[in-house]
Amino acid sequence: MNVPPLGVGACTRCDNGAMSVTVPAATQRKTEIIPPAELTAFQTQLLTWFAGAKRDLDWRRTRDPYRVWISEIMLQQTRVAAVLPYYRRFLKRFPTIDALARARLDAVLRSWAGLGYYSRARNLHRAAKQIVARHDGEFPRRIEEALALPGIGHYTAAAVLSIAYGEPHAVLDGNVARVLARLGAIRGDLRRPKRWQDLAAAANALLPEQAVPAAGAPTTEAGDWNQAMMELGATLCTPRAPQCDACPVARWCRAHALGIALHLPAPRHKPKPIRLTLSAAVLLDRRGRTLLLRQKTDHSSLFSRLWHFPAIQAPKSAPKKLARYLKSVFGITAALEPLPPARHTVTFRRILLTPFLVRVAKLPPPKLTGVRRVRTPRLAEIERLPISSATRKIAAAALAVSPESHRGTAEATREPYG
DNA sequence: AAATCGGGGGG
DNA sequence: CCCCCAGATTT
Incomplete structure (x- = not known):
């Protein structure tokens, strides 16, 4: 099969008679990934493969819009596992939007x-309130209404x-x-807005028409099609x-024909990583309590x-500055x-966490600390508060070396989502 | 258009 | 280590 590359070079398919005359060549090149005459075969091939190869994932066992929504938010930039x-x-x-x-x-x-990406959780909560207030507790069916919800962009709405x-x-x-x-x-670069729009148009052009599938035949619903495309990319x-070798649609793949599949797409532009060190203090009193903050600071x-431990930023581990x-x-x-250092990353920042254990007779009383958002939970139970992986x-480093931090924490092992 | 937001699995 | 992942929002 003759499969010339798109976007660059000549398009040998543009001379296929009068029908294409009305379609601007530039538009057609960007949108037409599969020749129209072969679209049905392509769709059947992929859907049949998906029917047999799809992974059994929790969110594929339901069509409850709420559950589908939760799964899609969690899956943003995050792997299935x-x-x-x-x-x-x-x-x-x-269990419910309500x-x-x-x-x-x-x-x-x-x-x-x-x-990670905690704004997802904040937006999820806001959107749930809006759905209850404006949509009678039902996830909206119209795309404009879905897009109006916080945390829902084109991908998630579709x-x-x-x-x-x-x-x-x-x-x-x-x-x-x-x-x-x-x-x-x-x-x-696929992520350039213009190029991404073209890709969206190309994806829409591949979407099967709604049709009642014959008995036993693969369904042609958009949801299955979308999942089939994503499953192909994921597996x-x-x-x-x-x-x-195992790809069900390799015969339509121009990159495969050219032997450049491995080299596409072009790698994403990445900002240069910034390295920094955060020295943190794990205060610990005799009863195993520690002190956490939740205030707006530089870091x-x-x-x-x-919630996080008191910390300071410095070029390298800085116990003296932390002590001050x-x-x-x-x-x-x-x-x-x-305590043993730990690594942590926030987007492009690579953070070296250098924690210190500070045993004190008494934790500073919250009212005298000068900061409003202070809590003094047991160190072994801080996961009852919202904390990031860094915290x-x-x-964990402190718990590994401080026996007293475990004292009197028999309840600490109970379900943290109580 | 560019910057920002987490964390982890696999090469 | 480096890469990128069922992206969205803000600037």
């Missing part, structure tokens, strides 16, 4: 703790509406974009080592605006006992 345990716990804790809307934000954040309601919207995510880039041998058409965003900070803010003069890593 990481999402699964969170998805199960979250739905156990918040339950989510009624919950406190911190309860939602606590269920999200460790998953995903939820197609999977839950069968509405004909094509999704475009990283997987689909990579599949399209290889099918069409599209070079260049076979992977970024590093595409398995073209509070590095803790995702969640503890004295000036809390009046603490106790010794600092170094969890610091706590």
